[in-house]
Amino acid sequence: xxxxxxxxxxxxxxxxxxxxAVLQALAGHYGHEFxxxxxxxxxxxxxxxxxxxxxxxLAACQQADAVLLGAVGGPKWSDPNAxxxxxxxxxxxxAALGVYANLRPLQVHPALADLSPLKNERLQGVDVLFVRxxxxxxxFGAKTRTDDTATDECKYTVAEVERVARRAxxxxxxxxxxxxxxxxxxxxxxxRLWRSTVQRIATEFPDVKVEHQLVDxxxxxxxxxxxxxxxxxxxxxFGDILTDEAAALAGSLGLLPxxxxxxxxxxxxEPIHGSAPDIAGKGVANPVGTILSAALLLRHSLQLEAEAVxxxxxIDRVLNDGPHSRDIGGQAGTQDVLDAVLQALx
Amino acid sequence: xxxxxxxxxxxxxxxxxxxxAVLQALAGHYGHEFxxxxxxxxxxxxxxxxxxxxxxxLAACQQADAVLLGAVGGPKWSDPNAxxxxxxxxxxxxAALGVYANLRPLQVHPALADLSPLKNERLQGVDVLFVRxxxxxxxFGAKTRTDDTATDECKYTVAEVERVARRAxxxxxxxxxxxxxxxxxxxxxxxRLWRSTVQRIATEFPDVKVEHQLVDxxxxxxxxxxxxxxxxxxxxxFGDILTDEAAALAGSLGLLPxxxxxxxxxxxxEPIHGSAPDIAGKGVANPVGTILSAALLLRHSLQLEAEAVxxxxxIDRVLNDGPHSRDIGGQAGTQDVLDAVLQALx
Ligand SMILES: CC(C)[C@H](C(=O)O)[C@@H](O)C(=O)O
Ligand SMILES: CC(C)[C@H](C(=O)O)[C@@H](O)C(=O)O
Numbered sequence: 001x002x003x004x005x006x007x008x009x010x011x012x013x014x015x016x017x018x019x020x021a022v023l024q025a026l027a028g029h030y031g032h033e034f035x036x037x038x039x040x041x042x043x044x045x046x047x048x049x050x051x052x053x054x055x056x057x058l059a060a061c062q063q064a065d066a067v068l069l070g071a072v073g074g075p076k077w078s079d080p081n082a083x084x085x086x087x088x089x090x091x092x093x094x095a096a097l098g099v100y101a102n103l104r105p106l107q108v109h110p111a112l113a114d115l116s117p118l119k120n121e122r123l124q125g126v127d128v129l130f131v132r133x134x135x136x137x138x139x140f141g142a143k144t145r146t147d148d149t150a151t152d153e154c155k156y157t158v159a160e161v162e163r164v165a166r167r168a169x170x171x172x173x174x175x176x177x178x179x180x181x182x183x184x185x186x187x188x189x190x191x192r193l194w195r196s197t198v199q200r201i202a203t204e205f206p207d208v209k210v211e212h213q214l215v216d217x218x219x220x221x222x223x224x225x226x227x228x229x230x231x232x233x234x235x236x237x238f239g240d241i242l243t244d245e246a247a248a249l250a251g252s253l254g255l256l257p258x259x260x261x262x263x264x265x266x267x268x269x270e271p272i273h274g275s276a277p278d279i280a281g282k283g284v285a286n287p288v289g290t291i292l293s294a295a296l297l298l299r300h301s302l303q304l305e306a307e308a309v310x311x312x313x314x315i316d317r318v319l320n321d322g323p324h325s326r327d328i329g330g331q332a333g334t335q336d337v338l339d340a341v342l343q344a345l346x
Numbered sequence: 347x348x349x350x351x352x353x354x355x356x357x358x359x360x361x362x363x364x365x366x367a368v369l370q371a372l373a374g375h376y377g378h379e380f381x382x383x384x385x386x387x388x389x390x391x392x393x394x395x396x397x398x399x400x401x402x403x404l405a406a407c408q409q410a411d412a413v414l415l416g417a418v419g420g421p422k423w424s425d426p427n428a429x430x431x432x433x434x435x436x437x438x439x440x441a442a443l444g445v446y447a448n449l450r451p452l453q454v455h456p457a458l459a460d461l462s463p464l465k466n467e468r469l470q471g472v473d474v475l476f477v478r479x480x481x482x483x484x485x486f487g488a489k490t491r492t493d494d495t496a497t498d499e500c501k502y503t504v505a506e507v508e509r510v511a512r513r514a515x516x517x518x519x520x521x522x523x524x525x526x527x528x529x530x531x532x533x534x535x536x537x538r539l540w541r542s543t544v545q546r547i548a549t550e551f552p553d554v555k556v557e558h559q560l561v562d563x564x565x566x567x568x569x570x571x572x573x574x575x576x577x578x579x580x581x582x583x584f585g586d587i588l589t590d591e592a593a594a595l596a597g598s599l600g601l602l603p604x605x606x607x608x609x610x611x612x613x614x615x616e617p618i619h620g621s622a623p624d625i626a627g628k629g630v631a632n633p634v635g636t637i638l639s640a641a642l643l644l645r646h647s648l649q650l651e652a653e654a655v656x657x658x659x660x661i662d663r664v665l666n667d668g669p670h671s672r673d674i675g676g677q678a679g680t681q682d683v684l685d686a687v688l689q690a691l692x
Pocket of ligand 2: 186187216433436437586
């Protein structure tokens with residue numbers, strides 16, 4: 001299988017290297033051949049080529065089986081009025097690959113419950129899969145700007161909502177068969193289209209129980225009753241906000257993976273944390289979110305379920321027994337955590 | 347002073363009546379004359395007149411010194427595709443009164459910390475004032491809808507951002523002198539205009555420390571470090587989501603007030619909870635959020651600071667000593683809580 005790696009900026013190279021080491025070890029154990037092709041994206045791509053998503057990067061990704069990304073962005077490129085920004089590389093890649101469904105699983109590891117801002121009893125049984133629409137909405141709508149005024153258009157078509165809703169229903173079918181669709185249908189026209197489309201697709205999945213929540217209520221319910229939710233599907237911007245809110249429950253952003261999938265086989269896998277410039281290059285970043293993203297890559301793009309489960313079991317052991325990186329209250333560096341994961345895999 | 351009351355739907359009439367009783371008692375103690383003019387809004391207005399904001403209601407509000415609102419909406423009027431919806435009454439009123447700055451204070455009462463989903467130690471020192479822009483953004487932008495496509499336009503002008511930013515800076519000056527401005531400047535054009543405008547207004551308030559956060563990060567930081575924030579200013583939709591998330595920290599929505607202010611003296615005051623149709627008419631709704639909204643009315647529209655403080659002190663005593671309504675773990679009804687507040691005021 002051909003895997004393109006996009007280490008990107010900040011801690012991206014460190015955590016990507018750790019995940020690649022895990023994939024290589026696994027390939028050895030199971031007798032697979034994985035090739036790794038490293039390409040530029042984000043701030044480092046701007047520095048090298050002037051563009052956040054160079055043509056060579058995009059071409060390599062389009063020919064790959066899967067793409068593993070570290071992080072993009074950092075203070076060096078953070079002027080919001082700069083002509084090119086690192087984030088454009090990531091948004092352009094999502095659009096070009098057509099990965100409209102961003103899966104963000106949330107579980108709170110029992111050994112880490114004390115790190116969560118939520119009271120331990122509220123964390124019992126939390127197991128949510130967010131499905132965030134990733135290639136539409138205000139992220140990709142028309143924008144205007146004059147000296148005096150700015151606009152962003154949020155736009156959704158029925159077909160865009162249908163495909164992400166179907167994906168979410170199918171995922172719910174393989175889990176606890178509950179789908180929560182989040183919108184702001186009492187105010188937004190796009191949300192009314194969203195809601196009526198989800199309601200129609202629901203008839204194709206009569207075994208899945210559906211509920212609709214307004215985004216403001218959902219922001220509360222995620223805190224007051226997080227264990228109530230199974231699969232949560234929502235549009236791009238609401239998904240950006242709600243998944244980060246939910247991620248805070250895990251105690252550290254460093255732990256959480258994501259998978260972005262479209263109709264084609266090539267998926268985009270990345271930890272949900274950012275480039276963390278404050279700790280970049282120090283060898284202390286938590287590689288767990290990226291290693292778990294590699295597990296999702298094995299599962300969703302390479303159909304290697306046993307291998308994915310092996311990684312998840314190894315991470316589970318390391319989170320139970322340590323060593324723990326600094327973000328989760330330990331002293332271990334990136335390499336220490338990686339070594340422990342590799343050992344747990346043996 | 348002339349106060350228009352808009353009890354609205356669901357529990358709205360019960361909590362509004364309690365707040366009016368408190369205002370009347372206070373008028374007696376301090377020798378003020380308050381007149382109360384009750385008008386229709388929301389679902390009950392649709393039922394009576396076909397419109398969620400009847401002309402008589404709007405005219406009365408425009409001539410008042412302040413408006414006290416209960417809640418609007420309910421299952422009876424909740425079809426998102428209905429031609430008129432209760433929420434339109436509230437949005438129309440906000441726009442017509444020009445109340446562009448929605449103040450939502452958040453404190454967690456020490457006696458109620460166990461009710462919060464957050465671990466008690468994280469709640470220490472939480473004292474945030476949200477300033478949500480209330481008359482712009484996607485709430486009021488152009489919308490389109492065809493069978494296939496829907497759009498919502500988010501639009502902001504420099505003048506709209508300036509006035510709410512100035513209000514937020516001025517409020518920060520009277521508090522801990524820290525302002526956090528929240529946007530999504532790495533993606534949205536309106537957020538880039540928002541950020542650069544806030545940066546410019548900041549030069550008028552050199553004594554206030556400003557920071558900018560992306561809305562997704564802020565959704566996390568509100569949970570991981572809630573005590574770090576003083577005044578938080580943001581646009582309409584982000585404010586809707588973040589203030590409801592923050593409200594969850596207080597343990598019950600029934601406790602929290604809000605004030606919506608514009609350039610004119612007439613302000614709009616309402617609890618942040620909704621119409622709670624499941625408990626409407628049962629005499630069990632928590633009136634505290636509405637009574638605290640009446641305190642904000644005294645402070646901001648009538649310049650009666652001592653009277654506002656008297657209400658807040660009375661509520662503090664009742665939250666400490668009880669009786670407590672069901673949403674905060676007690677058995678008391680609306681009238682029991684009201685009686686205790688009236689007694690504490692004496
Ligand atoms: C970097 C940024 C553009 C991105 C987003 O908003 O989608 C990030 O926050 C994410 O959630 O992946
Ligand atoms: C009822 C609804 C239109 C309203 C809003 O979204 O502004 C409510 O959620 C609020 O926050 O006051």
